[in-house]
Structures are given as structure tokens and as C-alpha cells.
Amino acid sequence: xxxxxxxxxxxxxxxxxxxxxxxxxxxxxxxxxxxxxxxxxxxxxxxxxxxxxxxxxxxxxxxxxxxxxxxxxxxxxxxxxxxxxxxxxxxxxxxxxxxxxxxxxxxxxxxxxxxxxxxxxxxxxxxxxxxxxxxxxxxxxxxxxxxxxxxxxxxxxxxxxxxxxxxxxxxxxxxxxxxxxxxxxxxxxxxxxxxxxxxxxxxxxxxxxxxxxxxxxxxxxxxxxxxxxxxxxxxxxxxxxxxxxxxxxxxxxxxxxxxxxxxxxxx
Amino acid sequence: xxxxxxxxxxxxxxxxxxxxxxxxxxxxxxxxxxxxxxxxxxxxxxxxxxxxxxxxxxxxxx
Amino acid sequence: xxxxxxxxxxxxxxxxxxxxxxxxxxxxxxxxxxxxxxxxxxxxxxxxxxxxxxxxxxxxxxxxxxxxxxx
Numbered sequence: 001x002x003x004x005x006x007x008x009x010x011x012x013x014x015x016x017x018x019x020x021x022x023x024x025x026x027x028x029x030x031x032x033x034x035x036x037x038x039x040x041x042x043x044x045x046x047x048x049x050x051x052x053x054x055x056x057x058x059x060x061x062x063x064x065x066x067x068x069x070x071x072x073x074x075x076x077x078x079x080x081x082x083x084x085x086x087x088x089x090x091x092x093x094x095x096x097x098x099x100x101x102x103x104x105x106x107x108x109x110x111x112x113x114x115x116x117x118x119x120x121x122x123x124x125x126x127x128x129x130x131x132x133x134x135x136x137x138x139x140x141x142x143x144x145x146x147x148x149x150x151x152x153x154x155x156x157x158x159x160x161x162x163x164x165x166x167x168x169x170x171x172x173x174x175x176x177x178x179x180x181x182x183x184x185x186x187x188x189x190x191x192x193x194x195x196x197x198x199x200x201x202x203x204x205x206x207x208x209x210x211x212x213x214x215x216x217x218x219x220x221x222x223x224x225x226x227x228x229x230x231x232x233x234x235x236x237x238x239x240x241x242x243x244x245x246x247x248x249x250x251x252x253x254x255x256x257x258x259x260x261x262x263x264x265x266x267x
Numbered sequence: 268x269x270x271x272x273x274x275x276x277x278x279x280x281x282x283x284x285x286x287x288x289x290x291x292x293x294x295x296x297x298x299x300x301x302x303x304x305x306x307x308x309x310x311x312x313x314x315x316x317x318x319x320x321x322x323x324x325x326x327x328x329x
Numbered sequence: 330x331x332x333x334x335x336x337x338x339x340x341x342x343x344x345x346x347x348x349x350x351x352x353x354x355x356x357x358x359x360x361x362x363x364x365x366x367x368x369x370x371x372x373x374x375x376x377x378x379x380x381x382x383x384x385x386x387x388x389x390x391x392x393x394x395x396x397x398x399x400x
Contacts, residue, residue, distance in 0.1 A: 169315075172315055173318075176284050177319065184286065
């Protein structure tokens with residue numbers, strides 16, 4: 001039974017009981033070469049990015065007016081993002097943002113599905129640095145778009161001063177709005193993605209590692225409970241599949257939402 | 268602004284107000300060695316956040 | 330296997346403190362759904378008020394987590 005843990009949790013740093021934040025530590029891929037930043041989780045993210053590029057290249061390769069099956073599938077996936085996120089939230093100005101939205105939803109989706117894919121079994125965004133990186137890109141995007149549309153001064157005024165606040169309260173309200181729009185927004189964006197995947201993966205580790213320990217305990221009753229626990233971890237994997245898709249969608253919707261609020265006219 | 272936008276605005280304003288003024292109160296407390304400013308800052312922060320939210324959302328006249 | 334429970338009792342307090350805001354938020358949006366079902370055209374006005382009520386209630390939950398870490 002000793003091979004269940006490496007099969008179900010191959011990329012974890014530490015598989016001792018109880019699972020903790022240390023279980024999410026990365027391992028350097030080439031130890032001793034001075035390039036310890038090339039670790040297994042970073043390599044997984046790179047593989048995810050290459051996979052996304054490959055998938056969209058295959059979809060868009062040799063397009064025809066009457067789409068074949070392959071092109072039809074690609075257009076369906078693209079239309080889903082365009083209609084339910086782009087047009088719905090950004091209105092008529094959705095077109096320039098579509099490449100970013102499609103890229104980010106496919107990248108997050110692929111990396112979240114790695115959490116349920118054999119050989120990887122680790123959602124990349126359960127390490128918070130990767131989620132911060134994505135949120136930083138969205139932050140740069142919506143601020144750049146707002147500054148480009150309104151100019152720096154007008155954009156800052158629009159983002160930090162709501163209408164109808166008396167002058168005496170400005171000194172209290174301006175820092176509050178500044179923190180709200182430029183600090184808590186991107187941080188909650190990253191934390192939402194990270195926390196869902198981190199918690200889900202931690203639950204999986206509890207079931208898999210705990211179940212293995214129960215099976216190896218030698219008592220028949222405990223071993224049966226451990227078997228049920230391993231089986232139940234597959235139900236959690238199914239739940240994580242749902243959570244992964246949902247969080248990819250939500251991250252993209254919120255990015256579009258922030259862009260939309262940065263370019264929206266004051267009312 | 269649509270529903271999702273309103274929800275996000277409300278939550279991020281509340282978090283910002285409580286973090287900013289509660290954090291300021293906590294810093295004052297650990298500097299002066301008192302225990303008074305943290306609750307004061309938290310209440311001030313939540314009051315200001317709710318004020319801004321009322322300003323932004325309360326403009327809907329039916 | 331030695332069973333041991335560690336951690337801070339503050340988190341139990343925070344867990345208790347979330348119950349009230351949870352019920353409050355649920356009740357607010359349940360009322361909005363009810364009201365929208367009865368009178369769909371009043372949805373905008375109801376949501377505006379609901380967000381303000383949501384903010385007042387949610388502030389309690391956020392104060393709870395802040396105090397759980399600070400105290």
C-alpha cells in the first residue's frame with residue numbers, strides 16, 4: 001500500500017502527518033546546479049502555459065469559412081468566453097480585451113485541472129506566488145486601461161473620490177478609496193483563487209495521507225476505514241474539478257469587471 | 268454598474284476601511300502601549316466604509 | 330498515534346462570531362430574492378438597499394477576524 005501516496009500526491013514537498021503548509025514546498029528539479037528556482041511547480045506552470053499555447057494553435061490552425069470539427073470546438077470555447085464574459089460585462093468595448101481574457105481563463109483552467117490529472121496531481125495556484133503574479137497582471141491591465149482613457153490625474157480622481165463627499169471628509173475618504181481600489185482589490189482577487197485551491201488540496205491530502213496511515217496501521221477495522229477514506233478522496237477530487245473550473249471563470253469575470261469599472265463613465 | 272461589480276466594491280471598501288483604520292489604531296496601540304485605539308479604529312473604519320457605500324449605492328431612487 | 334489539538338482559542342471565538350453575520354447576509358439576500366419574485370421591476374431599488382444592509386452586517390464579520398488576530 002506504500003505506493004498510493006506517491007501516486008496520488010506526487011509533487012508534494014512533505015507527506016508526513018498532519019499535512020500542513022510545508023506539504024506545499026517545492027523541490028528543486030536540478031539540485032546542486034545553482035538554479036534552485038527551477039523547481040517542480042514552476043515547471044508545471046511552464047508546461048501549462050505551453051499546453052495552452054499548443055491548444056489554441058491547434059484550434060486556430062488553417063481556419064476555413066465552413067468550420068470543421070476542430071475549428072468548431074475552438075470557436076465554441078472562444079464564443080463562450082466572448083459572450084458570457086466579454087460582451088456581458090464590458091459591453092461594446094470588449095474586443096481589445098478578448099485575447100487577455102481567453103488566455104487567462106485557459107491558463108488558470110489548465111493549471112487547476114492539473115490538480116486532478118495523474119502525473120501532476122497538484123494545482124499550481126495553491127502556491128500563492130503564482131496567484132499574486134496573475135493578479136498583478138490584471139492590476140497592471142485595468143490601471144493602464146483607465147490611465148490611457150482618462151489621463152493620470154483624472155483617473156486617480158475618479159478612483160479615489162466618490163461623488164458628493166464633503167470637503168472635510170476628503171482626508172479620511174481618499175486613503176480609504178485608494179486602498180480599496182489599488183490594494184485590496186488585487187489582493188482579494190489573488191486570495192480567492194489561492195484559498196479555494198489550497199484548502200481543497202489540503203483536504204485531499206488529509207484523506208489520502210490519513211487513509212494510507214490507517215491502512216498501514218495493521219488493525220482490520222482501521223484498515224477498512226482507511227480504504228473508505230481513500231475512496232472518499234476521489235469524491236473530493238470530483239468536487240475540486242468543479243471548484244477549479246468555477247474559480248477560473250470567477251477570476252476572469254472579476255478581471256473583466258475591474259477593467260469595466262476602470263473605463264466606466266461616472267454616473 | 269452591475270450586481271457583481273457592486274458586491275466586489277462593497278467587500279473591498281469594507282476590507283480597506285477596516286484594514287486601514289484598524290491597522291492604524293493597532294499601530295498606535297503597540298507604539299503607545301494602550302489597548303484603546305484598535306477598537307476605536309475598527310469602528311471608525313467600518314463607519315467610514317459604510318458611509319462611502321451609502322454614497323455610492325444609496326443613490327438609487329425608485 | 331498521539332492525538333493532539335493545538336491552535337488558538339481566538340479562532341473558536343471567531344467561528345462563533347461568524348454565525349450572526351452569516352445568518353444576516355443569508356436573510357438579506359433571501360429577502361431580495363423573495364422581493365424580486367413578487368415585484369421584478371423593483372429589483373434595482375431593493376438591491377441598492379440590500380448592499381448597504383450587507384455592508385453593515387459584513388462589517389461585523391470582518392471586525393471579528395481582525396480582533397481574532399489582534400487580541
